Amino acid sequence: MRLDEFSANEKVERNYERLIYCCAINFYSQMYKIAVPGDLLSEETGRAGEGTYVEDGKVYASRYGVLNEKGEIKVMALSGKYVPTQGDVVIGKVVEISFPYWIVDIASPYEARLHSSEFAGAGRGAGSNARGRGRREGGARGSGMRVSAARGSGTRESAARGSGTRESAARGSGTRESAARGRGAREERIEFGDMKKYLDLDDLIVAKVAKVDALMRVDLALEEDFKIGRGSGGGSGGGRLLEISHTKVPRVIGRSGSMVRMLKEKCNCSIFIAENGRIWIKGSEENMNLVSEVISKIVSEAHTAGLTDRIADFLEPFRGNK
Amino acid sequence: MNEEREKEEEAVEKRELIKDGKRLDGRGFEELRPIKIEVGVLKRADGSCYFELGENKVIAAVYGPKEMHPRHAQDAKMAVVKFRYNMAPFSVDDRKRPGPDRRSVEVSKVSREAFEPVIMREFYPKAAIEVYVEILQSDAGTRTAGINAASVALADAGIPMKDLVSSVAVGKIDGQVVLDLNGTEDNHGEADMPIAMVARTNTITLLQMDGHLTAEEFGRGLKLAMGACRQIYELQRAALIERFSSSNSGSKSEKGGNKNGT
Numbered sequence: 020m021r022l023d024e025f026s027a028n029e030k031v032e033r034n035y036e037r038l039i040y041c042c043a044i045n046f047y048s049q050m051y052k053i054a055v056p057g058d059l060l061s062e063e064t065g066r067a068g069e070g071t072y073v074e075d076g077k078v079y080a081s082r083y084g085v086l087n088e089k090g091e092i093k094v095m096a097l098s099g100k101y102v103p104t105q106g107d108v109v110i111g112k113v114v115e116i117s118f119p120y121w122i123v124d125i126a127s128p129y130e131a132r133l134h135s136s137e138f139a140g141a142g143r144g145a146g147s148n149a150r151g152r153g154r155r156e157g158g159a160r161g162s163g164m165r166v167s168a169a170r171g172s173g174t175r176e177s178a179a180r181g182s183g184t185r186e187s188a189a190r191g192s193g194t195r196e197s198a199a200r201g202r203g204a205r206e207e208r209i210e211f212g213d214m215k216k217y218l219d220l221d222d223l224i225v226a227k228v229a230k231v232d233a234l235m236r237v238d239l240a241l242e243e244d245f246k247i248g249r250g251s252g253g254g255s256g257g258g259r260l261l262e263i264s265h266t267k268v269p270r271v272i273g274r275s276g277s278m279v280r281m282l283k284e285k286c287n288c289s290i291f292i293a294e295n296g297r298i299w300i301k302g303s304e305e306n307m308n309l310v311s312e313v314i315s316k317i318v319s320e321a322h323t324a325g326l327t328d329r330i331a332d333f334l335e336p337f338r339g340n341k
Numbered sequence: 342m343n344e345e346r347e348k349e350e351e352a353v354e355k356r357e358l359i360k361d362g363k364r365l366d367g368r369g370f371e372e373l374r375p376i377k378i379e380v381g382v383l384k385r386a387d388g389s390c391y392f393e394l395g396e397n398k399v400i401a402a403v404y405g406p407k408e409m410h411p412r413h414a415q416d417a418k419m420a421v422v423k424f425r426y427n428m429a430p431f432s433v434d435d436r437k438r439p440g441p442d443r444r445s446v447e448v449s450k451v452s453r454e455a456f457e458p459v460i461m462r463e464f465y466p467k468a469a470i471e472v473y474v475e476i477l478q479s480d481a482g483t484r485t486a487g488i489n490a491a492s493v494a495l496a497d498a499g500i501p502m503k504d505l506v507s508s509v510a511v512g513k514i515d516g517q518v519v520l521d522l523n524g525t526e527d528n529h530g531e532a533d534m535p536i537a538m539v540a541r542t543n544t545i546t547l548l549q550m551d552g553h554l555t556a557e558e559f560g561r562g563l564k565l566a567m568g569a570c571r572q573i574y575e576l577q578r579a580a581l582i583e584r585f586s587s588s589n590s591g592s593k594s595e596k597g598g599n600k601n602g603t
Contacts, residue, residue, distance in 0.1 A: 053581070053585050055505065055578045056459075056505055057502070057539070058578075072461075072503065079504070081501045082499065082502075083496040083499065083581055084499070096499040098497065098498060099387075099500070100406050100407070100465075102464070128468040129467070129468070130408070233466070234467065
């Protein structure tokens with residue numbers, strides 16, 4: 020997922036569908052129905068969904084939140100901590116370097132870890148990640164592996180081109196080159212002391228949750244354009260980190276991304292929303308202030324219906340803000 | 342207030358906690374003290390609740406689930422619940438020496454256990470859920486008030502639970518089984534029995550007794566408590582729903598937003 024062209028993530032959209040409690044009445048301040056733990060919701064156990072439990076053939080609420088009785092019966096909590104699940108895209112902050120892992124805070128009770136091989140590119144984590152990294156890291160900092168890989172492919176091409184008389188020699192050099200590459204790959208392994216050259220403490224990264232085991236050990240895989248800033252500010256690159264409850268992410272995105280699309284247009288900011296409730300925004304200082312204000316408005320009114328329309332009204336005076 | 346107190350003391354000396362079928366504070370035998378519940382009163386905690394039961398003033402705060410420290414105390418299968426009941430030095434007539442003591446350690450333990458059957462701890466392996474109950478002003482029945490507050494605060498924090506826990510005390514004064522003793526009644530009565538339960542199923546999660554009751558009185562007391570817990574449950578539930586009603590939408594501003602608070 021690229022940072023500046025945010026496409027509403029499928030899972031988040033699904034989350035939103037869960038949140039919708041459809042009552043097509045006048046939308047201003049229309050309240051959703053609130054459920055409290057222990058509320059009897061239904062006797063159809065087959066419809067028991069998230070935020071509910073079944074006991075003695077009946078469905079009860081297990082959480083305090085918005086009730087959705089369309090299809091599956093669900094209670095969407097309005098508060099609570101983020102628990103990572105495989106495939107989530109999150110914004111994390113490096114809090115510790117413990118060879119060969121970076122320990123990453125993902126706004127959850129569980130810390131995540133990012134293995135140094137995520138940078139080495141060889142083997143796992145290749146593909147799209149490598150491309151992103153190549154673009155970003157190719158220059159100043161991506162030493163070793165990145166450069167040698169480029170050299171490697173170059174040689175392979177020339178070897179392929181090299182024909183006729185020099186064929187054998189070319190093949191020879193090709194083999195030598197690939198051997199060197201093999202050695203190179205081993206050398207590329209990030210050494211103990213070098214880890215902070217790649218990611219240092221307080222660096223913000225975009226990553227996908229690659230694996231969560233039963234003991235809640237969380238492994239991350241880097242996303243494209245993974246490095247977004249340092250601390251809560253953007254460092255030299257600008258940008259700002261906002262944190263909201265992950266339970267309200269679907270509302271900030273809106274049905275099939277309508278809310279975030281409107282925000283981006285009216286506020287002229289790039290906005291990236293991660294599933295752990297962290298939001299990365301980038302734009303002029305003034306526009307970023309506006310986005311923060313609107314997002315905190317969305318968050319505090321997340322339990323009301325017709326929110327997108329109200330936010331649209333609120334943003335009306337700012338049309339075409341540049 | 343002082344006049345009231347003098348009258349009370351006089352009555353106590355005459356060993357008269359009940360007069361003309363009424364208690365000293367004018368309540369009937371099966372009447373609760375006035376209750377006030379407010380949800381989400383603390384901005385920094387993940388969930389919170391302010392609870393008043395007559396002269397008792399209690400605040401509960403919930404943090405977590407968060408990482409459990411020390412690590413050796415982690416449970417690989419489920420979250421650990423930590424519960425701290427604490428009385429403020431100014432919560433009683435003579436200043437209470439601050440810090441944990443034998444009594445508050447006991448109350449913390451039994452209160453924690455009162456929540457064991459309802460909190461779905463297996464959702465958060467290795468994590469900790471912290472509950473802090475602070476007694477700001479006490480007038481007998483603080484542990485029941487604390488449990489009621491903690492129950493609402495846990496729900497507010499988004500912790501998955503099977504049900505809310507409600508709690509009340511019954512006791513015996515002047516030979517009568519009565520509901521929800523106040524300070525004077527507790528000090529001069531014959532028995533005090535705090536009870537916590539899941540009101541919907543009448544599942545008792547805490548039951549203690551100080552003093553003596555006959556089996557028949559115990560049964561009557563238990564029945565009284567069940568009815569009262571049902572009432573308290575309805576108030577707890579109403580407070581949680583009220584939180585998101587139109588009149589006070591967004592009263593609790595979201596934590597974070599901008600982490601630096603700039």
